[in-house]
Amino acid sequence: MFAFTVARRYLFSNPLQTTLLVSGVALGVTIFVFITALIQGLAILLTAQVTANSAHVTLEPATRIARVLGGQGVDTEAVALVSTFQRQQIREWSSTVALAKQQPSVATVNPQIQGSAFLSKGEAAAPVSVTGVDPEGLDAITPISTMLVGGDANLEAGGILIGDRLAGDLGLSPGQPVLLRTDRGVERLLTVQGVFKTGVQAVDERVAYMSLSLARPLFLLPEGVTNIEIKLVDPQGARPLAAFLQGATGLRATPWQDKNLSLDDALTAQAQTGSLIQLFSLVSIIIGIASALVLSTYRRRSEIGIMRAFGVSGGFVSSVFILQGLMIGLIGGLAGCGIGYGLCRLLAGLTRPDGTPMLPIAPEQGGYLAAMVLTTVGAVLASVAPARSAARLDPLDAIQQ
């Protein structure tokens, strides 16, 4: 393509100017990549921190809604009250668990019985939120067994796991008995099997774990479960999976974002701020390329004029300048992506004395494809106006100048 040859010659006829121009584009792309990697890294970190010890999707029985009874011949408005006689539960939980496990985005599924109880030892008592889980799935949602500070996590033995603050409040240690009284009025003397420490005060003070089989008689649920907790491979897939499972099962499915609306809002605001910075980077790239090509068009007026005089079409002249824009965009974009990736890797490797990263940056999430596409398209768009101006030059005016 001869226009490409001409464009290449024009571009490299002034190496210093071209180097400065490409460097400017590369700098803009580097900022784009850095901001994207930083925002994505921050979102990943915050999401991981928030969802580390909780489910990505929670399935619960559908909310009971009072129904208005009406119809022809009914003079008086009547309301069917919500029954609270029976405890809400998921009876067909095994088929729901099987359905959830079939989804490729699902990492683990954990049916649970949750309820409230009091733990007491002697005169000391404390309210607890009890979670009954399958002993093999204890770590499915929260890796409790890795957080033990005493005893073991063997729930098969019929014991209970409590947090270290609760153990401290009640003066308990592994192997000691403790009386548990559930909100269903059932009492049982249990053994403290292990003591954990998650670092989250509310959990360490108020949560206890036991086996599912032990929880059933305590909470009067011989068949069903109260909820099913699901962890995903990628937490961002929670909303679509929740919508799917809610539609398929009729259960109430809640994604983790809905339980952390303020975090979701913060992440959205952060992403919007990042988009603005990316937009400004792109605009500065476009303005830089357009101004350089306008100058180039002006400098080469007589050459363009003579080309047009001996019958070179306006389309050819136009394509020469658009190809210059394309090359600047591609070279600058590639250089910027390379520099941006290197910078992100460097910054991601910087750690504090305790080994945690100084910046929550995700080098692989730099939006490289978007950066390349946007820069190249932007560069081509930036070259359109100078290219059209070059193509419309009156050859006679240009030659006589």
Place this chain on the structure above:
Amino acid sequence: MTTLLDARGIDMTFHNGDEQTSVLKDVDLQLGPGELTALLGASGSGKSTLLSIMGLLLRPTAGTLEIAGERVESLSDARRTLFRNRRLGFVFQFHHLLPDFTATENVAFPAAAPAGGLSDAMRRRARELLARVGLEDRMDFPATRLSGGQKQRVAIARALMNRPELILADEPTGALDRASADQVLDLMKEVNREDGATFLICTHDEHVAARCTRRVTLRDGRIVEPTAQRPPPAKREAG
């Protein structure tokens, strides 16, 4: 005699706000194939404007223009561009070579750009033309490394690249010293004689006009010298 160029009743008026400047008035001009014609006139007489109209770089205000049997005064811009590329050659006072290209590439450019590439055949013809204008040892030189006379010879070779029927030259020796100017004039005469290419040379230099076989003089936008053909000079004048 067959007519290659037939211009009739050419008027050219430039408008600048309410002011009108009439540059050409009812100009008739016919050129036959193989003629070497000098278009003479003082500065402001309208000769460059007439040349631009003949070269389809300007549209006349009135009149008809026929080149090689085709009416061209009202062609669309795209058709004029194509016509210029296929049928006309240009040599300007300043060479206007493309500085980022070699002599060969400059010569081949009018053929390569519309074709989308520089073929071997184009490169061969460009080199033949450069050899013909005496630049066999400068073929691969960048245009910036050529002297003024050499550049103008490259410009003549470029004008010949697409084998045009009519070559329009605007003060082709105006920026050259006498020795270089004579070389360029000799070259144009040789191409005219051997290829039968028709030349219309715009000049205010009597020395250039004397080397042509015919002269047409413009004064105040009108042709004042009869367009009768003169015999070519018997012997080339020394430079």
